Amino acid sequence: MKNVLNNTRKRFLMVTMFATLLSFANDAALFTIKDDAKKTSVTLSDVKAGNLLSIKDDNGMILYKELIQKTGTYTKGFDLTSLPDGSYFFELDKDVEITTIPFTVNDNTVDFQKEMESTMFKPVTRVKGEMVYISRLSLNKAPLEINVYFTSEDGAPVPELMHSETITNTENVSRIFRLSGLNKGDYKIVYKTEGKVFTEEISN
Structure with a gap:
């Protein structure tokens, strides 16, 4: 089942989905x-x-x-x-x-x-059009913190936190984000897991 959360302020649609990752063995x-x-x-x-x-x-x-x-x-x-x-x-x-x-x-x-x-295994980010696919495999089910920030094209000095969640007790994680609407700018996804920080930047 997909849980849909619609953020009308920035037209930021998040679809949450769990799926099996491809093996990286x-x-x-x-x-x-x-x-x-x-x-x-x-x-x-x-x-x-x-x-x-x-x-x-x-x-x-x-x-x-x-x-x-x-x-x-x-x-x-x-x-x-x-x-x-x-x-x-x-x-x-x-x-x-x-x-x-x-x-x-x-x-x-x-x-x-x-x-x-x-x-x-690092969080993996793939972008296809307006869709952003996130996946992560952790055999020890390590917590994964995801923070999504938005900076508008008008050059706002401080990025706005659009979404934040911490996933625990999960071996295979998959998320899908859709970036849509009239607001154009840059998105930054910051992952924190097992003492490491990974950052992905996306222009919309």
Whole structure:
């Protein structure tokens, strides 16, 4: 069933619909780690040019980042033993997912926790005409906050919050928004989930 909420002020029509997402399993990153005394070799399968590989500490501070230059398989050696003792993680940011592998450094010894490798799927936004399709897959049913802002063409200094909701306890989420009416301007959709913020901007 579709629940229709009509905002006549801005002619912002939201149709809420739950559906099954297409599986992104075939797009998942495959990390292969090989350690020796001085260097860690990281191999990533099925990467694309423009994917972002980072090393971050336990507080999320970026210690290293690199844009993948070629589509296919990526291999590189890292000297992680020079890092201070502590907890870190590799992060591969792809089109629709972010994969992380945590590791620790202790007394010049690197230990990867492969069993703690995790993948989160980003909210996906597609625009077709006046219709905006939003989908998100979360195997752990993480909460997803959605905020939709509107800025009119007359250049209002503060974007107007048009819609806000937080979705909880849901693995597959799908939303459809229709942007229509006489009011023209820009829409910004801000997603918040699992400690990360994603933003999509749409001109209407």
